[in-house]
Amino acid sequence: MSTERLFHRENDPAELLIRGAHVLDPRSGLDEPHDVLIRDGHIAELGEPGALQPTADMETLDATGTHLFPGFVDPHVHLRTPGQEYKENIETGTAAAAAGGFCAVIAMPNTDPVVDEAAVLRSLTATARRQASVPVGFLAAITRGLEGRELTEMAELRDAGALGFTDDGRPVVSAGTLRKALQYQRLCGGVIALHEEDPNLSRDGAMHEGAVSARLGIAGIPTLSESTMVARDGALAAYENARVHFQHLSCVESIEALAQARQAGAKVTAEACPHHLTLTDGMVRTLDSRFKMNPPLRAERDRRALVEALKAGVIDCVATDHAPHAAHEKEVPFEQAPMGTTGLETAFASLYTELVMAGELELDTLIERMTEGAALYGLPVPRIARGRPANLCLVDLEARFEVGAEGYASRSANCCFHGRMMQGKVLMTVAAGTVAHLTRALEAEAVR
Amino acid sequence: MRRLGRHLLSIDDLDRASIERILDRAESFDEVSGREIKKVPALRGRTIVNLFYESSTRTSSSFELAAKRLSADVVSIRSQGSSVDKGESLKDTVQTLSAYDPAAIVIRSPHAGAAGLVARWTPAAVINAGDGKHEHPTQALLDVFTLRRRLGSLDGTNIWIVGDVLHSRVARSDILAFTRMGASVTVCGPPTLIPREIEALGCQASTTLDRLHEATVVYVLRMQQERMRDSFVPSLREYAAQYQITPERLFPGQLLMHPGPVNRGVELSGEAIDSPQALIGAQVRAGVAVRMAVLYELLVGAASPSLAAVA
Numbered sequence: 001m002s003t004e005r006l007f008h009r010e011n012d013p014a015e016l017l018i019r020g021a022h023v024l025d026p027r028s029g030l031d032e033p034h035d036v037l038i039r040d041g042h043i044a045e046l047g048e049p050g051a052l053q054p055t056a057d058m059e060t061l062d063a064t065g066t067h068l069f070p071g072f073v074d075p076h077v078h079l080r081t082p083g084q085e086y087k088e089n090i091e092t093g094t095a096a097a098a099a100g101g102f103c104a105v106i107a108m109p110n111t112d113p114v115v116d117e118a119a120v121l122r123s124l125t126a127t128a129r130r131q132a133s134v135p136v137g138f139l140a141a142i143t144r145g146l147e148g149r150e151l152t153e154m155a156e157l158r159d160a161g162a163l164g165f166t167d168d169g170r171p172v173v174s175a176g177t178l179r180k181a182l183q184y185q186r187l188c189g190g191v192i193a194l195h196e197e198d199p200n201l202s203r204d205g206a207m208h209e210g211a212v213s214a215r216l217g218i219a220g221i222p223t224l225s226e227s228t229m230v231a232r233d234g235a236l237a238a239y240e241n242a243r244v245h246f247q248h249l250s251c252v253e254s255i256e257a258l259a260q261a262r263q264a265g266a267k268v269t270a271e272a273c274p275h276h277l278t279l280t281d282g283m284v285r286t287l288d289s290r291f292k293m294n295p296p297l298r299a300e301r302d303r304r305a306l307v308e309a310l311k312a313g314v315i316d317c318v319a320t321d322h323a324p325h326a327a328h329e330k331e332v333p334f335e336q337a338p339m340g341t342t343g344l345e346t347a348f349a350s351l352y353t354e355l356v357m358a359g360e361l362e363l364d365t366l367i368e369r370m371t372e373g374a375a376l377y378g379l380p381v382p383r384i385a386r387g388r389p390a391n392l393c394l395v396d397l398e399a400r401f402e403v404g405a406e407g408y409a410s411r412s413a414n415c416c417f418h419g420r421m422m423q424g425k426v427l428m429t430v431a432a433g434t435v436a437h438l439t440r441a442l443e444a445e446a447v448r
Numbered sequence: 449m450r451r452l453g454r455h456l457l458s459i460d461d462l463d464r465a466s467i468e469r470i471l472d473r474a475e476s477f478d479e480v481s482g483r484e485i486k487k488v489p490a491l492r493g494r495t496i497v498n499l500f501y502e503s504s505t506r507t508s509s510s511f512e513l514a515a516k517r518l519s520a521d522v523v524s525i526r527s528q529g530s531s532v533d534k535g536e537s538l539k540d541t542v543q544t545l546s547a548y549d550p551a552a553i554v555i556r557s558p559h560a561g562a563a564g565l566v567a568r569w570t571p572a573a574v575i576n577a578g579d580g581k582h583e584h585p586t587q588a589l590l591d592v593f594t595l596r597r598r599l600g601s602l603d604g605t606n607i608w609i610v611g612d613v614l615h616s617r618v619a620r621s622d623i624l625a626f627t628r629m630g631a632s633v634t635v636c637g638p639p640t641l642i643p644r645e646i647e648a649l650g651c652q653a654s655t656t657l658d659r660l661h662e663a664t665v666v667y668v669l670r671m672q673q674e675r676m677r678d679s680f681v682p683s684l685r686e687y688a689a690q691y692q693i694t695p696e697r698l699f700p701g702q703l704l705m706h707p708g709p710v711n712r713g714v715e716l717s718g719e720a721i722d723s724p725q726a727l728i729g730a731q732v733r734a735g736v737a738v739r740m741a742v743l744y745e746l747l748v749g750a751a752s753p754s755l756a757a758v759a
Contacts, residue, residue: 209644211648214646216560217582217615217616217617217643220643287564287582331539332559333557333560334559335560
């Protein structure tokens with residue numbers, strides 16, 4: 001995927017024949033085995049299995065029995081650059097993305113320094129051009145230092161390549177400040193993405209407020225700390241006719257508030273995370289800090305409502321909120337640990353195993369929701385169709401594996417799915433026309 | 449009977465039979481505490497580390513006495529003045545102390561789950577002496593010990609736990625232990641200090657003292673002002689007016705308990721503390737014998753029945 005607001009390292013374009021994979025791309029109406037010929041980084045031809053022949057110097061992959069999907073797009077990752085490269089950097093973060101089948105990711109600005117000035121953003125885009133194996137888009141901060149007071153120079157940040165704006169990690173507490181940002185959006189464009197949380201209600205909470213927090217004696221974060229802000233900002237978006245995206249929604253009440261905002265005519269979209277779609281606050285009984293994230297893992301009724309909303313398209317897309325932390329930061333008592341889980345390398349397998357195999361979600365719906373993030377930010381959605389840039393992932397739906405057993409491509413290992421058995425292994429990812437990830441097994445085969 | 453695990457992290461580690469075994473053992477140690485020479489050689493030559501990250505008087509002193517009366521060597525570390533002050537992580541501290549090959553580490557921490565983490569990092573047996581607002585299992589055991597002595601059994605008793613339930617690890621361990629021993633438990637306090645969905649622990653919840661007459665035992669909690677970041681009650685004066693336990697509010701025959709330290713004149717009136725219905729002194733006395741029993745069962749007793757029989 002290549003547009004002016006995505007940045008990546010230029011590599012040799014792929015020359016590859018993928019033989020016999022079951023091609024599933026709901027947007028292209030494809031759901032059957034095909035040969036796919038990639039020439040100069042573009043999908044040159046689609047044909048019946050066995051119908052296409054490789055040209056000279058072209059590698060051929062026998063992919064019979066595996067699935068080929070459009071590459072996934074993750075609208076919410078933390079690459080920790082600049083300033084926290086001990087957790088992740090653009091090279092390791094995009095390697096993790098590629099290992100998870102993603103052909104584009106959107107990075108959050110809560111770095112150190114914060115991406116609140118064009119100079120910081122320009123240095124980031126330059127780094128991405130050297131290091132990113134998968135195209136990266138960058139959101140800039142809505143307010144300086146994420147402090148919720150003064151707006152950043154949004155127009156200049158847009159000129160420097162910002163895809164949109166967010167204070168992710170923190171809410172914009174002042175409705176007045178957010179309203180100004182929404183008004184200013186008319187000048188500079190760019191989606192305004194919101195982390196919804198009322199700090200007056202979440203206070204020092206470290207997990208979902210409910211039976212489990214009562215048992216553990218850990219301060220709870222009530223669902224309404226999120227949903228009241230979704231309701232407020234949905235109303236602001238409708239009033240200002242602004243384009244707003246709600247990040248990582250986690251509960252029933254937020255979904256209701258989202259639906260109401262839409263009914264009132266607000267141009268709002270929303271994402272949900274694999275961990276919120278598959279796990280509940282019951283996991284926190286272990287007091288394992290891997291299960292500490294913000295928003296927190298919620299109750300089963302919330303999880304089920306999120307799955308229903310994802311299925312119905314009320315929630316538009318999946319986002320990982322990939323949030324790497326170093327081992328020493330997470331090896332502390334739960335209440336002291338930083339919030340966040342990694343997710344890029346497990347997103348597809350977790351949702352395939354826990355939702356598709358469990359009969360809660362259709363595979364083609366999952367593929368749509370894992371690619372739709374691009375459209376929300378005005379980027380072309382990856383598709384398997386003749387003439388399109390090659391943005392693909394090849395997945396073995398039969399392969400079972402233990403999460404983390406072979407290590408992670410990410411620099412960090414704080415994955416809430418660590419140690420779980422999952423099914424659906426990403427074998428290869430082609431991003432913006434180049435091979436960004438290839439499992440060793442396949443590498444050997446390609447050489448043969 | 450479930451075998452006692454290697455650690456005591458939560459009341460959930462114990463079934464009714466293992467609680468009774470610990471209490472029976474405590475009875476025999478209590479007899480030792482009545483002797484002039486209060487020592488037995490059970491843990492001679494073994495080391496016990498007390499690691500306290502929070503201030504404590506009765507828990508730390510009773511653990512120290514318990515270990516000494518079992519003839520163990522005791523090292524007591526407080527966060528003030530130790531390398532914790534210099535920013536050493538819990539993990540590094542525990543691994544350093546483990547190098548001395550202690551038989552047990554007793555840990556008190558302001559954070560839930562700290563004892564569980566320590567158990568992952570050390571080969572020693574770990575005893576939770578209070579982790580945040582989560583649990584305080586030895587307090588619950590000594591509370592059950594005190595009540596069992598007085599009542600014979602907790603079966604069918606009705607225990608009211610009154611006060612700041614939200615911030616209380618004692619309340620959580622007590623609810624679990626009391627119900628496991630056959631009592632029914634009601635928690636009572638200001639709505640702002642009763643956790644949402646607390647009923648999931650197997651108790652009832654009330655916001656008034658209206659039905660206090662139903663209680664066999666009134667267990668009063670400390671108002672934990674040190675843990676409160678917000679104003680959960682408009683004033684301590686208003687709290688006292690609504691919830692303070694006084695001799696007038698107590699019914700004849702009801703037993704009164706409190707884990708200490710008491711805020712005299714807040715959750716309890718001075719007269720109530722000194723009333724013959726109060727078991728507060730008995731609770732403190734039970735602390736040493738019960739903690740001796742816990743150390744013994746974890747370090748000696750758990751291994752002895754099966755292994756000794758084979759040998």
